[in-house]
Amino acid sequence: MNGLQDYLSRLSISRKLVFVMLGVVLGVAFVSCAVLIVSAYLVSRNNFVPANIQAVSRILTEPTVLNTLLSDQDEAKKILQVASEYSQIQAIAIYSSDNRLYASFTHKELPISEEAPSAAEDETQYLKRVITGDDRRITLFIQADPSLPIDFYVGMTIAVIIILVFILLFSSLAAGMIRRFITQPVLHLISIANTVSIEENYGVRAQKFYHDEIGILAQTFNTMLSRIEARDQLLTNARDKAEQASLKAQALAIETHMSNKQLEQEVRNRKQTERQLTRLQSHLNSIVDSMPSALVAVDQELAVAQWNRAATVLTGIDHDRAMGAYLGDVMPFLSDSLEQVQDALDNESAVQLEKLSLILPGGERKMDLMIYPLTDADQHGAVIRLDDISRRLQLEEMMVQTEKMMSVGGLAAGMAHEINNPLGAILQSIQTIQRRMTPELEANQKTARELGVSLDSINAYFRTRDINKFLDNIQSAGVRASQIVSNMLQFSRRDSRILTPTDLDDLIHKTLEIAASDFNLKQGFDFMRICIQQDFETDMPSVPCIPNEIQQVLLNLLKNAAQAISKRKEPDWQGHITIRTRKEGGKALISVEDNGTGMTEDVSRRIFEPFFTTKDIGSGTGLGLSVSYFIITNNHNGALTVSSTLGVGTTFTVMLNLDESFTDSGAALSPDRLI
Known part of the structure; x- marks a missing residue:
């Protein structure tokens, strides 16, 4: 296939056109002959064959012929042989009234059934049942050949040969015309193009043979050569001028190269200096941002010149937004202290303000304020440091x-x-x-x-x-x-900080005895009027803990539950406190549940914060639950959680480890764990 493609690609245009034309004509001739043969075959099969069979059938069923056939079996075979010589009949058979073969004749030794077939298998078979004059029933069977006769094929072959001869004659005539009107002008145009491309001679011109597309192409090619010749002359003149300019440019390039080397050295030195300054600036910014104090530098007009990360956290204003802004706009909580900042700038002396109560975005905070004037003679300003205390x-x-x-x-x-x-x-x-x-x-x-x-x-x-x-x-x-x-x-x-195995049931009973004797009408609770229910685990093992600290936690939880119950104002309200113990895996759980007023979600989130309280001034310090949380989490490595629904009640859950490997004898007394 690749060899044929290569051969065809090397042929001239005229030969390619001749081959294409021959291929088309031969294809049309082949398709026409095939259609003619198929049509003749179908016509013969559907029309000629049935007509011939019907004619033979009518002849054989004539009463005189039929009597002759039935009177003598040998004579019947001869008559069938004569009838079978009729065109396109392969076999004839006569079956008696008992459906047995009576007489037959076949071409090409085709097999004949000994019994009469019940029906024709296809359109090439013919089956007819005849009743004679003496009421005998016979069956006539004829097998036809639908193929065309040999004369038809001979005639078709001669016709195809004649068609091919005329095709060759017309193809030769068409090839000559293609060579004259197409190939010769194209070859001339190719020769001119080769002359132009090889010799670069733009003065030659192509001959226009005919007023067709190739002639128009030759005329356009000549126009293109004229324009190329004119532009070549212009380019030659421009090249001469460019050579002169190139000589001048080379001299100028040498001078420029020397200057560029000097500039490159200066740029490298400058970049190195900038990198050092950038590293130094980044280092200084990292130091300033790493400070826990909010550090702000202002100029003489109190415009922000430096703003560290702690200042962003404190105010919620990022560095880019704060730079250049007025100090009073980005830190409005310092509006009362701007006068001290201005005095520090004017007097060039440090100012320290302690324990200022400032209203920040996160709430009121206690802050220490330090103002340091800048000592640079060329730049006046101050540095402000804020510490959250x-x-x-x-x-x-x-x-x-x-x-x-x-x-x-x-x-x-x-x-x-x-x-x-x-x-x-x-x-x-x-x-x-x-x-x-x-x-x-x-x-x-x-x-x-x-x-x-x-x-x-x-x-x-x-x-x-x-x-x-x-x-x-x-x-x-x-x-x-x-x-x-x-x-x-x-x-x-104050017992030792070593966790000792303790019976939770006994510890809770003692705590309830202490709580039962505690009543405070001023604060609004009385354990004597509250129903306390106990639900203890039956097989609870001893729990490693510090008994008096767990007792303190339980007393705090019971008092809070009693106070929450006392705030219910419904008439005939019966307060209930349920204290439960459960064992879950390696943990012991103590839950204190009440049906008091409950808490909101915001209060539940802050309930363990130091000094946070919802009680009136003088009724509580806000330390009970925070100390209890510290005792459970820090001293016992456990957990203290709360779940509450406003208007329904609150449940505090203490989780303690049953594993005795955790002890806190020394660590619990360290100063950083006393909070």
Whole structure:
């Protein structure tokens, strides 16, 4: 295939046109002959063959011929042989009334069935059943050949040969005309083009043979040569001028090259200096941005000249927006301090303002303000430093509050010891009274006889007047008061920070005893009027913890629950506090649930912040839950969470580890963990 394509690509245009024309004509002739043969075959099959079969059938079913056929079987075979010589008939057979073969004749030894077929298989077969004069039923079968006769094919071959001869004659005539009218002008145009391209002779011109497309092409080619010749002359003149200019340019280029080398050296030196300055500036900016203090530099007109990252965090204004702006516009909370900034600029002296209360975008904060005037003689301005000391002041207040609580704890311990003495005397006196009234002691009986009274009558009087019940109540109240004092003493002691296995049920019972004795009508809660429900895990193991700290956390949660319940104003409202313990995997959970007023989502997010409180001024410090959170998370490596719905109630959940590997004996006492 590639060889044929290569051969065709090398042929001239005239030969290519002749080959194309021959191919088209031969293709048309071939298609025409094929269509003619197919049409003749179809006509013969659909028309000639059925007509011939019908003619033979009518002849053989004539009564005289039919009687001859049935009278002599040998004569019947001869008649069938004569009938089969009719054009396009291959086989003839006659079957008797019992459908058995009677006589037949075939060409090419075609097989004939011994029994009469029931129907014709295709259009080339003919089947006819005839009833004779003596009422005998016979079957006539004819097989035809639909193929065309050989004479038709011979005639078609001769016609195709004649057509091909005429095609060759006309093709030769067409090739000569193509060579004269197309090939010769094109070859002449190619010769002129080669002369122009090889010799670069633009003075030659192409001959115009005819007024056709090739003639127009030759005329256009001549016009193009004329224009190229004119432009070549112009280019020659321009080349001469360019050569002269090139000589001058070379001299100028040498001078320029020397100047460029000097400039390149200066540029390299300048870029190196700029890189050093950029690195120095970036280093200084990194230092300024890394400072935790907000640092702002202003010029003499109080326009911002420097703005670090801490200033962006403090004000919410980015560096690009703040640069060049007036200080009072980007830091409106310093409007009252702008006079001090101006005094520092005028007097060239540092100014320090401590514990300023400033209203920032995030709320009120305590800040220290330092103003340093710039000492550069060429540039006047000042540097302002702002330090947020709110956290430090909170820590200081927490430390003071912690010391107060420690003092109160010591005072409570001393008072508990003092209360224990009269409680012991009361309990001892109650026991003595009960012993002096019992009839089992002989001394009591003796003293009663001496006084002339009956000890049984006295006891009967005591029973009738419920005096024994009052004595039992006094003893029970004294025991209960003694137990409360004992729990307070245990709570006030500062035990070691080592986590010890503790029975949560017992610890919660003791905490509830302390809480039950606590009521404060001023703050609006009384545990005696609240229904406290207990739901403890049955197989809860001992939990490693610091008992008195967990007791402190639970007391804070119970008091908060009682205060939330006391704020409900519905009539006949019954407050409920449910305290539960559960074991989940390696964790022990303690939940304190109340049906108080609940909290909003904003309050729930800030509930563990130090000094955050929703109580009235003087009713709370805002440290109870923050200290509780610190005890659980820092001292016990646990978690304290809250879930609350406004108007429904609140649930605090304490999660403690059951793994005893966590101890906090030393770390909990470090200064940075006392918050």
